[in-house]
Amino acid sequence: MSAAPNPRVAAPAENRGNDRFLNASVIADPVRYRRWRADKLKRARGCLAQPVVEVGDPAHLTAAELSALRERVEAVNFALYRTAAAFDHLALKRLCRQAGLARLVANPFAEASGISEIRAAARGQSRRAYIPYSNRALDWHTDGYYHPPGRPINGFALHTVRAAPRGGANQLLDHEILYLLLRDRAPALAACLFADDVLTIPPGTGADGARRPAQTGPVFWVCGGRLQMRFTLRQRHICWKESPQVRAVLAEIKSILNDPDSPLMLTRRLRAGEGIICNNVLHNRAAFTVPADGQPGRLVLRARFYDRIGFNGEGGGA
Numbered sequence: 001m002s003a004a005p006n007p008r009v010a011a012p013a014e015n016r017g018n019d020r021f022l023n024a025s026v027i028a029d030p031v032r033y034r035r036w037r038a039d040k041l042k043r044a045r046g047c048l049a050q051p052v053v054e055v056g057d058p059a060h061l062t063a064a065e066l067s068a069l070r071e072r073v074e075a076v077n078f079a080l081y082r083t084a085a086a087f088d089h090l091a092l093k094r095l096c097r098q099a100g101l102a103r104l105v106a107n108p109f110a111e112a113s114g115i116s117e118i119r120a121a122a123r124g125q126s127r128r129a130y131i132p133y134s135n136r137a138l139d140w141h142t143d144g145y146y147h148p149p150g151r152p153i154n155g156f157a158l159h160t161v162r163a164a165p166r167g168g169a170n171q172l173l174d175h176e177i178l179y180l181l182l183r184d185r186a187p188a189l190a191a192c193l194f195a196d197d198v199l200t201i202p203p204g205t206g207a208d209g210a211r212r213p214a215q216t217g218p219v220f221w222v223c224g225g226r227l228q229m230r231f232t233l234r235q236r237h238i239c240w241k242e243s244p245q246v247r248a249v250l251a252e253i254k255s256i257l258n259d260p261d262s263p264l265m266l267t268r269r270l271r272a273g274e275g276i277i278c279n280n281v282l283h284n285r286a287a288f289t290v291p292a293d294g295q296p297g298r299l300v301l302r303a304r305f306y307d308r309i310g311f312n313g314e315g316g317g318a
Contacts, residue, residue, distance in 0.1 A: 019032050020039065021036075021225060021226060022036060022176050022179070022226065023226065024222045024225075027222070027227075040075075040176065040180060041264075043074070043075035043076075044076050044174065044177060044264060045264075047071065047072045047075040048076060048264065048266055051072065051080045051266055051268070052080045052081065053065060053068040053079060053080065053081045053082070054081075054082055054083075055081045055082065055083040055085075055095075056083070058085055058087065058092075058094065058095040059090075059091055059094040059095065060094075061095070061098050066311055069081065069277070069311070073277070073278070073279065073309050076174040076281075077174045077176060077281050078172055078174065078266075078277065078279070079276070080274065080275070081095075081275055081276075081277070082273055082274045082275075083273050083275075084273055085273075087161065087273065089111065089113040089301065092157060092159050092275075092303055093113065093114075093303065095157070095275075095277070096155075096157050096277065096305070098311075099155075099277050100308070100310030100311060101155050101157065101277070101303070101307050101309060102305070103305055103306040104303060104304070104305060105144065105153055107304070109127050109130075109133070115302065116302040116303070116304075117299060117300075117301060118133065118158075118300040118301070118302050119133070119297060119298060119300070120133065120134055120135040120288075120298065121133045121134065135164070135167075135288050135297075135298075137284070137285060137286055137287040138284055138285040139232070139233040139234055139284055140171075140173075140231070140232070140233040140257050140282055140283070141231060141233065141234065141283070141284070142229055142230055142232070142280050142283075143304055144280075144304065145201065145231055145232045146201040146204075147230075148217075149215065149218065149221070149230065152230060152280070152306075153280055153304050153305065153306070154228070154279060154307055155277070155278060155279050155304075155305040155309050156278060156280055156302065156304040156305060157275060157277045157278075157302070157303045157305075158270070158300050158301070158302050159274075159275035159300065159301040160270040160271060160272055160274050160300050161299040161300065162296055162297065162299045163269065163270065163272055163298060164288035164290070164297060164298035165291060165297075166288065166289045167269075167287050167289055168285065168288030168298055169268060170267070170268060170270065170276075170283055170285050171265055171266065171284050172266045172276070172278070172281050172282065172283045173256075173257065173264070173265045173266075173283070174264075174281050175220075175228070175231075175281055175282055176227055177264050178256060178282060179220060179227060179229075181256050181264075182253070182256070185252055186249070189245060189248055189249040189252060190220075190249070192243075192245045192246060193218060193219035193220045194220050194221060195241070196216070197216055197217075197241055198218055198240070198246060199216070199230065199231075199238070199240060200215065200216040200240075201214065201215040201216075201239075202214055202237055202238075202239060204237060218230075224308070226279075229280075229282070231282065233254070270300075275301075277309060279308050279309055
């Protein structure tokens with residue numbers, strides 16, 4: 001594995017020499033990168049083998065629960081939890097705050113609490129036009145890929161109140177793992193995704209009716225000493241830079257994401273009481289069924305944040 005070019009953004013001084021995190025200096029140094037890669041794969045495989053943390057009271061996590069969640073987030077940038085406790089919007093916010101997630105991202109479809117209730121909208125509801133509020137499949141993406149690169153969504157949480165009768169499984173892939181796999185295959189291709197003009201979201205109209213200007217920026221960048229990513233596999237209203245390298249790297253990404261047997265990818269159909277907290281990792285959602293008898297269907301609570309996860313204040317925003 002040869003070294004990828006420096007992604008231009010220097011890591012904070014406190015992270016230099018720390019090979020546990022994928023920062024700019026680790027990316028640029030072949031020896032440190034190999035050390036990081038070996039440690040990353042070892043920790044990722046261990047956590048993916050036992051991804052779920054049992055939680056008693058989500059509003060008051062024990063030291064052991066916090067430690068287990070932190071171990072998984074540090075390994076793969078996400079953690080799954082399961083609780084039998086009563087759960088509402090306030091419980092989700094309290095759980096997230098203990099993980100350093102506090103600054104909610106505004107959403108016109110959110111409730112007064114700032115939490116969004118993700119369910120298949122009824123005919124005639126305006127939100128039905130947006131795929132998350134339908135029962136259709138959601139392709140691979142990071143949340144808020146259409147946001148300005150300087151104001152990204154850094155973390156989000158999902159909590160399943162009710163599962164669908166059938167379908168609705170999620171797949172998750174740590175964006176650091178995707179970078180690792182791309183760099184294994186072709187370092188120069190991985191490096192081209194740090195370019196400032198590689199991905200453009202054309203002007204459009206947001207769900208709130210406001211005009212949104214074009215957003216051009218990188219796919220990968222380093223901020224706060226951590227690798228971050230904005231990405232979508234959707235085909236409409238997306239402009240990729242026209243170049244042989246970009247076409248080649250997109251083909252490699254699709255090959256990685258379409259590998260159903262990848263041991264570094266998690267596939268899970270969340271049950272009632274199960275949830276995810278993460279640093280905005282790549283994810284998708286399978287289509288699901290809606291009860292035909294009028295019974296309540298799938299309901300997932302979603303909270304999106306400007307913060308990264310930080311159990312001891314080490315997270316923060318962009």
